[in-house]
Amino acid sequence: MYKVLVSDPISDLGISLLVEASDITIDKKTGLSEDELVAIIGEYDALLVRSQTRVTERIMEAAKRLKVIGRAGVGVDNIDLEAATKRGIIVINAPDGNTITTCEHTFAMMMAVARHIPQAYLKTVGGVWDRKSFVGVELRNKTLGVLGMGRIGSEVASRAKAFGMNVFGYDPFLTEERADKMGVRKASVEDIIAEADFITVHTPLTPETRHMIGKEQFAKIKPGVRIINCARGGIIDEQALVEAIDAGQVAGAAFDVFEEEPPAPEHPFLKHPKIIVTPHLGASTIEAQENVAIDVSEQLLHILRNEPFKNAVNMPPVPADVMNKLEPYFQLGKKLGSFSAQIAVGAVKEIAVTYAGELADVDTQPLTRRVVEGVLAYHLGSDQVNVVNAMHLAKIRGVNIVVTKSHATKGFTNQVSVTLRTDKEERLVAGTLLNGFGPRITQVDKFPVDVEPQGHILLISHHDKPGIVGRVGTLLGTQDINIATMQVGRKIVGGEAVMVLGVDKGVTKQVLNEITALPDLNNAKEVHLD
Numbered sequence: 119m120y121k122v123l124v125s126d127p128i129s130d131l132g133i134s135l136l137v138e139a140s141d142i143t144i145d146k147k148t149g150l151s152e153d154e155l156v157a158i159i160g161e162y163d164a165l166l167v168r169s170q171t172r173v174t175e176r177i178m179e180a181a182k183r184l185k186v187i188g189r190a191g192v193g194v195d196n197i198d199l200e201a202a203t204k205r206g207i208i209v210i211n212a213p214d215g216n217t218i219t220t221c222e223h224t225f226a227m228m229m230a231v232a233r234h235i236p237q238a239y240l241k242t243v244g245g246v247w248d249r250k251s252f253v254g255v256e257l258r259n260k261t262l263g264v265l266g267m268g269r270i271g272s273e274v275a276s277r278a279k280a281f282g283m284n285v286f287g288y289d290p291f292l293t294e295e296r297a298d299k300m301g302v303r304k305a306s307v308e309d310i311i312a313e314a315d316f317i318t319v320h321t322p323l324t325p326e327t328r329h330m331i332g333k334e335q336f337a338k339i340k341p342g343v344r345i346i347n348c349a350r351g352g353i354i355d356e357q358a359l360v361e362a363i364d365a366g367q368v369a370g371a372a373f374d375v376f377e378e379e380p381p382a383p384e385h386p387f388l389k390h391p392k393i394i395v396t397p398h399l400g401a402s403t404i405e406a407q408e409n410v411a412i413d414v415s416e417q418l419l420h421i422l423r424n425e426p427f428k429n430a431v432n433m434p435p436v437p438a439d440v441m442n443k444l445e446p447y448f449q450l451g452k453k454l455g456s457f458s459a460q461i462a463v464g465a466v467k468e469i470a471v472t473y474a475g476e477l478a479d480v481d482t483q484p485l486t487r488r489v490v491e492g493v494l495a496y497h498l499g500s501d502q503v504n505v506v507n508a509m510h511l512a513k514i515r516g517v518n519i520v521v522t523k524s525h526a527t528k529g530f531t532n533q534v535s536v537t538l539r540t541d542k543e544e545r546l547v548a549g550t551l552l553n554g555f556g557p558r559i560t561q562v563d564k565f566p567v568d569v570e571p572q573g574h575i576l577l578i579s580h581h582d583k584p585g586i587v588g589r590v591g592t593l594l595g596t597q598d599i600n601i602a603t604m605q606v607g608r609k610i611v612g613g614e615a616v617m618v619l620g621v622d623k624g625v626t627k628q629v630l631n632e633i634t635a636l637p638d639l640n641n642a643k644e645v646h647l648d
């Protein structure tokens with residue numbers, strides 16, 4: 119049974135998938151302090167949040183079972199991603215579900231600031247019929263500057279076109295071609311500052327975007343501009359904005375987000391007649407909340423059940439076509455890594471992976487992660503290592519990862535070879551996927567074999583001489599160890615050879631020593647693969 123903690127208000131309908139799952143129990147506890155979360159998080163396998171819960175390193179430290187943090191929304195700035203990655207906690211978000219809703223809120227804010235709707239409302243319900251103070255401006259023929267042309271920015275741009283606005287877009291990833299297609303002028307921040315009548319920001323908050331519009335920009339900004347921020351507090355310098363409005367340079371502003379949320383009661387925005395505010399409502403519609411909760415619940419379920427999942431925030435994204443090609447090899451990759459770690463003696467210095475065949479043409483990084491995970495999990499414990507933190511753990515331990523690719527495959531469509539270099543030796547294990555048979559180990563060191571990578575495997579190196587197989591079989595028999603499969607590999611007759619035995623139960627150190635002590639036997643190791 120997996121335990122999920124929902125610590126922010128999340129759509130009940132959206133999480134019905136989790137509610138109905140027989141292997142999940144859900145606790146909803148919203149508004150908890152950091153201390154309260156630290157006290158209870160240890161019993162949960164998954165945490166589901168929106169933007170209120172700050173998932174700090176301290177909370178993760180106490181979260182010994184936590185496998186995944188699901189963010190029902192886009193921004194993950196409330197989650198310490200580095201701390202999560204270090205601990206192998208997968209962080210997922212739902213980036214698409216609230217795009218339209220947030221875009222529509224941005225538009226609502228733009229129209230409200232253009233027509234003074236909140237201010238006029240307050241006066242009217244206060245009994246004052248004031249038509250003179252609230253003369254607004256049209257959007258038509260005005261220039262809108264969109265900083266950040268991602269999902270939300272692009273939707274805002276397309277709606278602005280329908281309103282007859284000229285749209286300037288700035289985004290490091292906006293190409294001339296895409297801008298043309300959208301009827302948007304690809305502009306610089308400086309162009310937007312100089313020419314826009316409305317400016318809206320739709321970037322994440324990063325060191326680069328923090329105070330992207332600050333004192334310096336306000337000094338050059340087009341007089342009468344109106345500014346909208348429905349992205350993240352801090353992209354626009356709040357203090358500089360108030361000064362620019364008071365100086366008559368900026369006509370008004372509409373903010374949904376703040377540098378500190380909720381803003382302190384004395385925050386200058388809250389009493390300013392030219393600034394309208396909403397309490398981080400950008401994503402708050404019934405539709406968006408259902409969408410994001412459904413998306414994140416689906417992924418969360420896959421992760422808890424160890425099933426393949428879409429992209430995680432703290433892992434590089436993998437395109438679907440690449441994923442389709444690689445996914446069948448994930449198990450094999452992890453097992454090859456584990457096999458090599460179990461047979462190699464000494465401290466791991468380098469993991470060299472060679473992809474041969476069709477895999478040579480694919481971005482194999484996600485598969486390499488599995489191999490590295492397999493190697494490290496053997497040494498560090500499978501509860502400490504996973505696909506999210508494997509590369510990080512290798513790096514901090516100074517383990518070199520080398521990847522090579524080749525089209526030569528020795529007859530297999532694809533082959534993955536793992537060479538593990540330690541301070542004492544170098545061991546190689548290679549494998550493939552055989553149509554109809556699944557993963558197979560095809561080579562151990564220089565010896566070709568054909569072994570299913572599953573269960574208890576005995577790897578014995580010996581001299582190729584008559585009678586050896588019999589001696590090993592007899593010894594195992596006296597210990598009541600049944601041999602399920604057997605493979606012998608050699609390069610030349612009478613030379614060095616390996617024997618790979620699938621056995622039905624684990625073999626003690628004592629038995630391994632007895633095997634090694636048999637005449638013409640060099641070494642015996644047990645490998646266990648789940």
Ligand SMILES: NC(=O)C1=CN([C@@H]2O[C@H](COP(=O)(O)OP(=O)(O)OC[C@H]3O[C@@H](n4cnc5c(N)ncnc54)[C@H](O)[C@@H]3O)[C@@H](O)[C@H]2O)C=CC1
Pocket residue numbers: 191192193194213216217220265266267268269270271288289290291320321322323324326327348349350374375398399400401402
């Ligand atoms: N108010 C609310 O309730 C909501 C706020 N958001 C916030 O809105 C923002 C945008 O969300 P999406 O469009 O979904 O994200 P997105 O990732 O699709 O778009 C962000 C865009 O910003 C661009 N960008 C990054 N650095 C930039 C820079 N220095 N200058 C210009 N552009 C830059 C990126 O290239 C990207 O295209 C995020 O901060 C998100 O957290 C999202 C949903 C709801």
Ligand SMILES: O=C(O)C(=O)COP(=O)(O)O
Pocket residue numbers: 168169170190191192193194216398399400401402
């Ligand atoms: O998705 C985002 O980035 C948001 O800012 C929405 O936040 P919320 O889920 O409404 O707390």
